[in-house]
Amino acid sequence: xxxxxxxxxxxxxxxxxxxxxxxxxxxxxxxxxxxxxxxxxxxxxxxxxxxxxxxxxxxxxxxxxxxxxxxxxxxxxxxxxxxxxxxxxxxxxxxxxxxxxxxxxxxxxxxxxxxxxxxxxxxxxxxxxxxxxxxxxxxxxxxxxxxxx
Amino acid sequence: xxxxxxxxxxxxxxxxxxxxxxxxxxxxxxxxxxxxxxxxxxxxxxxxxxxxxxxxxxxxxxxxxxxxxxxxxxxxxxxxxxxxxxxxxxxxxxxxxxxxxxxxxxxxxxxxxxxxxxxxxxxxxxxxxxxxxxxxxxxxxxxxxxxxxxxxxxxxxxxxxxxxxxxxxxxxxxxxxxxxxxxxxxxxxxxxxxxxxxxxxxxxxxxxxxxxxxxxxxxxxxxxxxxxxxxxxxxxxxxxxxxxxxxxxxxxxxxxxxxxxxxxxxxxxxxxxxxxxxxxxxxxxxxxxxxxxxxxxxxxxxxxxxxxxxxxxxxxxxxxxxxxxxxxxxxxxxxxxxxxxxxxxxxxxxxxxxxxxxxxxxxxxxxxxxxxxxxxxxxxxxxxxxxxxxxxxxxxxxxxxxxxxxxxxxxxxxxxxxxxxxxxxxxxxxxx
Numbered sequence: 001x002x003x004x005x006x007x008x009x010x011x012x013x014x015x016x017x018x019x020x021x022x023x024x025x026x027x028x029x030x031x032x033x034x035x036x037x038x039x040x041x042x043x044x045x046x047x048x049x050x051x052x053x054x055x056x057x058x059x060x061x062x063x064x065x066x067x068x069x070x071x072x073x074x075x076x077x078x079x080x081x082x083x084x085x086x087x088x089x090x091x092x093x094x095x096x097x098x099x100x101x102x103x104x105x106x107x108x109x110x111x112x113x114x115x116x117x118x119x120x121x122x123x124x125x126x127x128x129x130x131x132x133x134x135x136x137x138x139x140x141x142x143x144x145x146x147x148x149x
Numbered sequence: 150x151x152x153x154x155x156x157x158x159x160x161x162x163x164x165x166x167x168x169x170x171x172x173x174x175x176x177x178x179x180x181x182x183x184x185x186x187x188x189x190x191x192x193x194x195x196x197x198x199x200x201x202x203x204x205x206x207x208x209x210x211x212x213x214x215x216x217x218x219x220x221x222x223x224x225x226x227x228x229x230x231x232x233x234x235x236x237x238x239x240x241x242x243x244x245x246x247x248x249x250x251x252x253x254x255x256x257x258x259x260x261x262x263x264x265x266x267x268x269x270x271x272x273x274x275x276x277x278x279x280x281x282x283x284x285x286x287x288x289x290x291x292x293x294x295x296x297x298x299x300x301x302x303x304x305x306x307x308x309x310x311x312x313x314x315x316x317x318x319x320x321x322x323x324x325x326x327x328x329x330x331x332x333x334x335x336x337x338x339x340x341x342x343x344x345x346x347x348x349x350x351x352x353x354x355x356x357x358x359x360x361x362x363x364x365x366x367x368x369x370x371x372x373x374x375x376x377x378x379x380x381x382x383x384x385x386x387x388x389x390x391x392x393x394x395x396x397x398x399x400x401x402x403x404x405x406x407x408x409x410x411x412x413x414x415x416x417x418x419x420x421x422x423x424x425x426x427x428x429x430x431x432x433x434x435x436x437x438x439x440x441x442x443x444x445x446x447x448x449x450x451x452x453x454x455x456x457x458x459x460x461x462x463x464x465x466x467x468x469x470x471x472x473x474x475x476x477x478x479x480x481x482x483x484x485x486x487x488x489x490x491x492x493x494x495x496x497x498x499x500x501x502x503x504x505x506x507x508x509x510x511x512x513x514x515x516x517x518x519x520x521x522x523x524x525x526x527x528x529x530x531x532x533x534x535x536x537x538x539x540x541x542x543x544x545x546x547x548x549x550x551x552x553x554x555x556x557x558x559x560x561x562x563x564x565x566x567x568x569x570x571x572x573x574x575x576x577x578x579x580x581x
Binding site: 036 | 425428429508509
C-alpha cells in the first residue's frame with residue numbers, strides 16, 4: 001500500500017487550548033488501524049512534540065500523517081521563522097521558549113531529542129527566516145522502545 | 150468461565166443509559182431496554198454500580214458461611230478494612246475474625262510493606278517512570294485502553310496474592326493438609342474479587358475466595374462485644390502498610406522510607422487523564438505513579454460501609470501510631486509474576502491494514518451522518534461509538550432517534566406530496 005493521508009491538522013500559533021488534539025486524534029486512528037500499541041505511542045509522542053513546537057515556536061503550521069504498508073510518516077511544516085542553529089536546537093536542555101511558556105511546563109529543551117529518539121528516521125529542512133519542515137518515519141515493525149518488552 | 154464481578158438484575162434495569170455514559174472503557178450498551186456489558190472491555194471498576202439509581206448493577210462475593218467448606222479457613226485483612234472502624238484497636242478486629250471461625254488472621258499490610266521495599270529496589274535498577282500494579286482495575290484499564298503502557302507497570306504480584314502464597318506454604322509446611330486450607334480475602338471492591346478467579350500476571354491466585362467488606366463488617370461488629378482484652382494476641386501492627394488503604398499511602402512509604410519521587414492520582418476518570426499524559430510522555434521527573442481507580446483509594450471501594458472521608462480520617466489516625474516498618478527479616482515473599490501482563494490490542498477495525506483503512510473512511514462518513522449530540526438514546530455512549538458499532542455491524546443508523554425521525558419526516562413529506570397526486574380518471578370525476 002502506498003502512503004495515504006490519515007490525518008491533516010492545521011495548528012495555530014499560541015493555541016495551547018487545542019495543544020495535543022492532533023496527536024490524541026492520531027492515537028485513536030492508529031488504534032483503529034491496528035497499529036502495534038508501542039509504535040502507536042512512538043508516533044503519538046513524535047506528533048505531540050511537533051504539535052507543541054508549532055504552537056510555541058512558530059507562526060503556525062500544519063501536521064500531516066501518512067500510513068503505508070510498512071511505515072508511518074509524520075510531516076510538520078510551519079510558516080517560519082525558522083531554526084537558526086539546528087545543531088544547537090538539538091542539544092538537550094536548549095530552548096528558546098520564553099518564561100511564560102516555561103511556566104506552563106513547556107520549553108524544557110527536550111522536544112527535538114524526543115522526536116529524534118522516538119523516530120526511526122528524521123529529516124529537517126530549515127534556516128533563518130524560512131519555514132521549517134520536519135519529516136519523521138516510524139516503521140510498523142520497528143523494535144519496541146518500551147521497558148519490559 | 151466467569152470473568153467479571155459486576156452483574157445486572159435485569160428486572161431492575163430501566164435502560165436509562167446513565168451507566169453507559171459513565172463507563173470509562175465504553176463497555177456498556179443498552180439493548181432491548183437492558184444494559185449489557187461487553188466482557189472484553191469490562192475492567193470491574195464498579196462505576197456502573199455507583200451511578201445506577203435503580204440498583205440494577207451489583208456485585209456478589211463469597212459469604213461467611215463459605216468458611217464451612219474448609220477445615221482450616223484463613224483470612225487476609227486489607228489495610229482499608231481498618232478504616233471502617235473508629236475506636237477499635239486492630240488487635241481487637243483481628244480477634245473478632247478468630248471469633249468468627251478463622252484459624253489464622255493476617256494483615257495484607259505486612260506484604261504491602263515488603264512490596265514497598267521490593268519496589269524501591271526495582272526502581273533502583275530500572276530507570277524511567279513506573280506505575281503501581283496494586284490496583285487491579287488500573288492494571289486492566291491499562292491493558293484495555295493503554296496497552297502501550299503495560300511495560301511501565303511494576304511487574305510484581307499484589308500484596309494479597311504474595312501473602313496468600315506465603316501463608317499457604319507455611320501452613321502446609323507445618324502439617325496442615327493442603328485441601329483443608331481455605332484462604333479468604335476481605336475485598337473492598339469487585340475489582341479485587343475478580344482477581345481471585347481471573348488473576349493478572351499469575352496462573353492462579355493462592356486466595357480461594359473473597360468476602361466483601363460489607364459482609365465482614367457486619368459480622369465483625371456482631372462479635373465485637375464478646376471479645377475480652379486478655380484474649381488479644383499481641384503482635385506487631387504494620388501501621389505504615391495500613392496506610393496503603395487510602396490514596397497516597399503507597400507513595401508516602403516510598404517517598405519517606407526510600408526517597409523516591411512519586412505521583413498519586415485517584416478516581417478512574419482522573420487516572421485516565423494522567424495515563425493520557427504518560428502515554429504521550431508528558432510527565433517528567435516522576436519514578437513511581439500510585440494510581441487508584443476509586444476516589445480516595447481502597448477506602449472508596451463500593452463494598453465499604455463507612456464513607457471514604459471518615460474512613461480516611463480513621464486510617465490516618467492509625468497510621469500516625471507507627472513510624473517504621475515491621476521487621477520481617479525471617480520472611481520471604483515471592484513477588485515475581487509467572488507471566489507477563491498482557492497488552493490487549495483492542496479496537497482495531499480489521500486485521501488487514503487496507504481493509505481497516507476502508508472501514509476508517511466509512512466510519513468518518515457515519516460520524517458525518519449522525520447528529521453529534523451524544524444523547525445515548527441509541528444505547529451507545531456517544532455518536533462516535535455508535536458509528537463504530539455500525540461499521541462493525543453491531544448497530545444500525547436507525548438506532549439513532551434523530552436519524553430515524555429525519556427518515557420519517559422525509560417519508561411523510563413524500564406521502565403528503567403523493568396524496569395530492571390523483572389518477573387522471575379521478576381528477577375528472579372530482580371536477581364533474
